Structures are given as C-alpha cells and as structure tokens.
Amino acid sequence: MTISPPQPSDHATDEIRDAVLASRAAWEDSIIALSADIHRNPELAFAEHHAAARVADTLRAAGFTATVGAFGLDTAVDATYGEGDITVAICAEYDALPGIGHACGHNVIAAAGAGAAIALASVADAIGLRVKLLGTPAEEHGGGKILMLEAGAWDDVDFSLMVHGGPGHDLRCADVRTQAVARFDVSFQGRPGHAGAPSPDGVNAANAATIGLVALGLLRQHLPDGTRANAFVSEGGEATNIIPSATRVRVEVRADTLEAVETARRRILACFEGGAVATGCEWSWEDAEPTYADVVQNPVLAGAWDRNLAVIGRSPQPYAGAPRGSTDMGNVSHAVPAIHPIIAIEGCASAPHTPAFTSDAIGPAADRAGIDGALAMALTVVDAVAHVRARRTLGAEGTTVGGQRYHGR
Secondary structure: OOOOOOOHHHOOOHHHHHHHHHOHHHHHHHHHHHHHHHHHOOOOOOOOHHHHHHHHHHHHHOOOEEEEEEOOEEEEEEEEEOOOOEEEEEEEEOOOEOOOEOOOOHHHHHHHHHHHHHHHHOOHHHHOEEEEEEEEOOOOOOOHHHHHHHOOOOOOOOEEEOOEEEOOOOEOHHHOOOOEEEEEEEEEEOEOEEOOOOOOOOEOHHHHHHHHHHHHHHHHHHOOOOOEEEEEEEEOOOOOOEEOOEEEEEEEEEEOOHHHHHHHHHHHHHHHHHHHHHHOOEEEEEEOOOOEOOOOOOHHHHHHHHHHHHHOOOOOEOOOOOOOOOOOHHHHHOOOOEEOOEEEOOOOOOOOOOHHHHHHOOOHHHHHHHHHHHHHHHHHHHHHHHHHHHHOOOOOOOOOOOOOOOOOO
C-alpha cells in the first residue's frame, strides 16, 4: 500500500522545533563527556556496567527516572520522562568489541541517544510525549534488544529509533538496509580412542566436523546472492594422540530476510548431518544467540529523519548498494514502527570493526555526529508526534495510538 507523504499538519510548530534546537546548550557538553568516557572504558556484551551507570546518571541529571538492571538484564537501562499519551523509545547501545574496543562506535550511539532524550524532555509536556531511553546491551553478540523486547521493554511504546555512526557520507534512511543473521552451534558426539594405535571402536567427532565444513564450502556456490555462511571449530579435541569424542562448530548465516536465513540454515544443517552419517557420530544443534531480523525502516519516520538531517546542515545521499551488517534493532522494527539511520563521522574512511575505526569513533568529528544525530532524532520525534496526532498512524501498517501492534512487513 502506498504511504501518502506527510502533510503540513504533520510537522511540529516552529516554536517546538526551536526549543529542541535551543536545548543543545544544556546537554552538549555532557553527551560529549559521556561518549569519551564510554570510549575510554570499553566493555563487552552483558558486562557494560560502567557504561550503563554513566548513561543512567546522565539521564537522571536531566530529570529522568532511571533504572540500571531492567527487563532481566543487569546492564540494561530504563529511563523515562513525562506522562504524555504517546511514548517514544530511543535506543542507546554501548557494548564494545573484543580486542579493539569501540570499533563500531557504540559510544557515539549512546551519546546521541542520551542527547535526543534530553532534548525531547525539554518539549515533552508541551506535545504530550513520554520519553523512554532504553540502554540496550549486547548488540554485537547476544541480542540484548531481542531479550528486552521479549521481556516487554517496547510493550508501552508507539515508535522507536536510534542512530549509528559510520564512514563516508550521510545516507538516506530508507536506503539503509541490514541483513538478518542466525548464529548456532553444531555438536558431534563420537567415541574416544588412541590415535597412535588401531582404534576400530573409535568414532572421530573431528572427522564429522571436517566433512560438514567441506560440504558447507561446496554449498556456498549454490547459495543465493547476498546469503553468507561462515563457520569455525570452537571445540575440536585436546591432544593429537586422542581421537576426539566431541566437537563443536559455530556457524553464522546472513541473508536479506529472516525467511532466507531459515532456508539457508536448513541446507547448512544438512551438510553437518552428512558428516554425522558418514562417521557414525550423533549430532545436534542449538541457537548460540537470538536470531537478528532485518531492519524495516518506517517510511514516515525515515522521511522525517532525512528532512531534519538537512535542517541541521547535512545532506543525506541515496544508497543503492547491498544490505550491510546486522543489528538486533531489526527485531524491534518488526514489533513497532522504527528507524535505524546512519550518520557520517565526517572524514572517516575506515571500515567499522577495525582498529582504525576505534580511533575515528572519538574526537571532534565523532562528537559532531553524536550531537547532530541527537538533534535529528529529537526533531524527527516531534514531527512524528504531530503526524500521529493528525492521522493516528505512522504508516499503512503503523501502530494506532492505544491500538494494535505493528507487524512491519
């Protein structure tokens, strides 16, 4: 169904927008300090105790009620302000990568989220908005948002957004696509034996893993374009003179949709079943972490983001490339109207998940990305509130305020 373009009544008044922009003076220094502090103290998934506390303290200082240890996760944050009848959830990620720290710039994400929430608090009462900042751990591995979603973090939310820093230039929000990803473990159980002597009763679990991996390598030729499969042996024996009785293989598969991921998963599992049949091993598999969905960019929110990015002096460019990366924000976007745009760290040419990007995620350009991202998100929210009040929806499949859940696709 075609989404009609926003009408003039969908936009916030100039006074409200001016108040959001003017609020920057009150929070700019604190979010720059927050970004730098998180960058200096990188923490891995589900262990982001310092970052979660800093985010909560920053929001409390701005008048929010904030809880660390929310929705069943020790390092999740739930911070709220206002009592309006429309609730927005802004996401703040803050987990780092092993060995290379904040090489995905989650310190900038956390700072932008905090800045947007504080900016919105300055106008929340005037527009009838309830602001909810969700500190979401374990985006890189672990699916923190998925666990929080299952625990009800978005049950009272009408729409949600976050922004991610990246290299190059600003992209049109609707053009930013991500892939779904599943990570799972395949286990083989055989029988041990002496590798330096005849062992007719030994069943070599490492052989089963090897056959499965070879079959997976051959399968890659026949996977659809855009479907990626990777694997490594995470447990494979303890000594060269012992026939391994147990092995484990970690597998990752990415594709443009959840359906494509599940189709590829079935074919990959058949490869490992073949290894079990050939060697006589028993085998099983289980999810290593929740499956990440592809992001569904809400068209109304995406359009408002692009316009507001231009208002603050940036120029989002079209992007026609393939989907890149994966995020647990995809699962949120299948539950409520949401966007996950990319904002450029100007002058950055390094690839995320590299040491060079760790360096680019701190400093004046990264600070500007966080500040501009916060302002663009806040302006997008106030425009979305005006749109909802005029139309009671955020799209053909949007959530009616007080109504049914959004299904995204």
